[in-house]
Amino acid sequence: MDFNLSEEQLMIQQAARDFAQNELLPEVIERDRDQKFPTEQVKKMGEMGLLGMMVDPQYGGAGMDSVSYVLAMEEIAKIDASAAVVMSVNNSLVCAGLEKFASEEQKVKYLTPLASGKVIGAFALSEPEAGSDATSQKTTAEDKGDYYLLNGIKNWITNGGTASYYIVIAQTDPEKKHKGINAFIVERGWEGFEIGVKEDKLGIRGSDTHSLIFNNVKVPKENRIGEDGFGFNFAMAVLNGGRIGIASQALGIASGAYELALKYAKTRKAFKTEIINHQAIAFKLADMATQITAARMLCFKAAVEKDAGKDISESGAMAKLYASQVAMDTTIEAVQIHGGYGYVKEYHVERMMRDAKITQIYEGTSEIQKIVISRSIAK
Numbered sequence: 001m002d003f004n005l006s007e008e009q010l011m012i013q014q015a016a017r018d019f020a021q022n023e024l025l026p027e028v029i030e031r032d033r034d035q036k037f038p039t040e041q042v043k044k045m046g047e048m049g050l051l052g053m054m055v056d057p058q059y060g061g062a063g064m065d066s067v068s069y070v071l072a073m074e075e076i077a078k079i080d081a082s083a084a085v086v087m088s089v090n091n092s093l094v095c096a097g098l099e100k101f102a103s104e105e106q107k108v109k110y111l112t113p114l115a116s117g118k119v120i121g122a123f124a125l126s127e128p129e130a131g132s133d134a135t136s137q138k139t140t141a142e143d144k145g146d147y148y149l150l151n152g153i154k155n156w157i158t159n160g161g162t163a164s165y166y167i168v169i170a171q172t173d174p175e176k177k178h179k180g181i182n183a184f185i186v187e188r189g190w191e192g193f194e195i196g197v198k199e200d201k202l203g204i205r206g207s208d209t210h211s212l213i214f215n216n217v218k219v220p221k222e223n224r225i226g227e228d229g230f231g232f233n234f235a236m237a238v239l240n241g242g243r244i245g246i247a248s249q250a251l252g253i254a255s256g257a258y259e260l261a262l263k264y265a266k267t268r269k270a271f272k273t274e275i276i277n278h279q280a281i282a283f284k285l286a287d288m289a290t291q292i293t294a295a296r297m298l299c300f301k302a303a304v305e306k307d308a309g310k311d312i313s314e315s316g317a318m319a320k321l322y323a324s325q326v327a328m329d330t331t332i333e334a335v336q337i338h339g340g341y342g343y344v345k346e347y348h349v350e351r352m353m354r355d356a357k358i359t360q361i362y363e364g365t366s367e368i369q370k371i372v373i374s375r376s377i378a379k
């Protein structure tokens with residue numbers, strides 16, 4: 001596999017790096033403290049083409065490849081993992097699914113504003129009693145002829161409070177199990193659709209995570225995505241790509257923490273020398289650098305396979321499983337290397353450690369990734 005980056009890929013990487021340094025870094029600690037959504041920054045990310053990176057320009061996207069997406073995600077997540085998840089959900093779970101599976105009318109009406117970053121979207125699959133076991137959807141979409149009647153509750157929905165359009169997965173015919181599930185585009189503000197509580201989270205506190213309540217919401221038939229009963233397969237296909245986004249977010253959190261730890265270790269002195277000269281610290285950094293490089297390769301592999309039109313269920317799951325573990329391990333060690341400074345907010349690494357944890361949970365827990373990988377290799 002050729003990982004020589006093209007000029008265009010290097011340009012987008014640099015642009016994302018500059019943006020993160022100049023626009024995301026300045027108030028990242030305050031946004032984390034106050035659970036403040038990066039509204040202005042997300043708007044600028046839209047203008048830069050970062051919210052619909054891989055979508056055809058015909059539908060408002062930037063028309064880039066998935067490797068560029070990995071590169072940009074890493075740079076954004078290095079500085080602000082909350083902004084990165086907004087970007088990942090909009091790109092991978094919302095825009096990618098619509099571009100691949102929506103009707104032409106749906107693409108014009110919904111994908112175009114979403115991909116150009118004029119509005120943002122959310123993906124609503126998880127429920128109070130259906131997270132990993134995604135087929136047991138309790139939200140119902142009753143077929144009423146020319147519309148569906150949507151009832152139920154969704155939980156932990158990223159962009160839940162700020163999105164304009166929501167992709168909602170619901171059960172239409174429980175007899176048919178997962179073949180009775182549908183996916184719908186639901187607009188904010190429709191009668192009976194209420195945004196529920198905002199979660200007070202351990203990490204990614206700048207992103208807004210809400211429950212959603214649907215109480216007899218009328219969804220026009222033309223807002224169903226794909227054929228009747230396609231919703232579960234739609235969700236699975238979308239999540240395969242989403243896992244590249246979250247893997248890249250995890251990679252960014254890890255490499256951000258590593259860079260800070262390396263810098264600190266080169267300047268902080270203990271026992272008459274910089275602490276990087278102590279093998280106990282140098283070996284930690286060596287492990288971090290190796291694992292981050294391996295995680296990056298897995299992200300690139302999945303991205304290259306996605307662009308080649310291959311089945312990425314296995315490579316996406318491997319990238320997410322591994323990169324999220326690396327994010328957790330690296331951030332814990334980055335805090336350790338910083339000692340007492342690592343435990344206070346000013347040095348960033350404690351936030352990164354808190355942010356890292358979610359990458360092992362959302363868009364399929366690490367245990368779910370192992371189910372996906374083991375089923376694939378057993379085939």
Ligand code: CAA
Pocket residue numbers: 089123125126131132133134135156157158178232233236237239240313362363364365368371372
């Ligand atoms: N790719 C494509 N299709 C897949 C698939 C995959 N990775 N996994 C399953 N499928 C398909 C199967 O082929 C099957 O389709 P057919 O009947 O047409 O052949 C169908 O889905 C059902 O498959 P299974 O019988 O294997 O289903 P299962 O109940 O045993 O479980 C699972 C499958 C992989 C565990 C699945 O439920 C799963 O991925 N769960 C995790 C869900 C998840 O990631 N939730 C995260 C929420 S979204 C989120 O976090 C967003 C956010 O805000 C950040």
